[in-house]
């Protein structure tokens with residue numbers, strides 16, 4: 001079977017499609033467009049089809065030379081039926097749309113859906129920072145916090161395909177209300193918007209001159225990156241914010257380690273651009289809280305595939321599920 005497959009990454013901001021060589025985890029060609037987030041599901045489906053056809057044309061591959069197409073979705077999906085269960089950040093009623101079937105027909109390819117963070121996990125495991133392990137957990141920390149787990153040498157989806165929702169581990173009793181409906185989830189304390197909100201609070205309370213100066217005294221310009229930059233410049237308040245964020249992540253990782261005893265925990269996503277400013281408190285917290293598992297043998301490492309992980313993982317997922325290539 002050919003090792004070429006299509007990977008699609010549907011995000012709240014960008015929609016990307018790529019031709020991926022799944023044997024090496026290489027993106028051979030990719031295209032991107034803004035996600036028409038407020039135009040409803042049909043416009044988004046049309047754009048997925050358009051981008052897949054465009055990247056096939058540009059790279060000169062035909063559907064005959066492709067094994068399958070995988071669609072990474074920012075929510076919960078029924079991987080067997082190709083249906084969306086919950087897509088919290090993309091408006092519209094997706095629950096009745098047989099998305100996999102529609103794309104299958106329109107693209108003439110075997111199409112499989114997968115949660116975007118599970119796709120990242122699969123990619124990092126097969127071709128990135130998780131290579132060579134048979135058990136790992138992956139945290140994808142950005143606008144939200146996604147995750148995935150590999151157990152016993154395979155991506156573990158659980159009985160309801162939601163295994164690996166590491167961002168919704170509860171780290172604070174009676175904590176902040178989360179988009180998932182729960183309270184005190186890690187996502188509310190360690191995502192990009194959560195870090196930005198802490199930066200805004202620091203400016204309002206006049207605790208950080210550096211963040212205020214970097215954002216030119218405009219609260220709308222305070223992002224997680226502003227807090228990272230202030231911390232790198234030595235601002236004590238920004239450093240304290242990241243210390244606390246890293247501690248929250250470390251608590252969640254300690255729980256993950258107790259649950260899975262993985263060989264490796266991989267950290268990716270835009271927030272991890274903070275690097276050691278977060279990795280140091282994560283490691284410290286894990287050392288302080290994990291005793292029953294030999295923690296020195298659990299490797300905590302940065303992801304390797306960057307923005308392409310979702311594309312590579314979606315393609316790899318589709319290929320792993322695809323049967324023999326059928327004529328379109």
Ligand SMILES: [Zn+2]
Nearest residue numbers: 168178180185
């Ligand atoms: Zn939650």
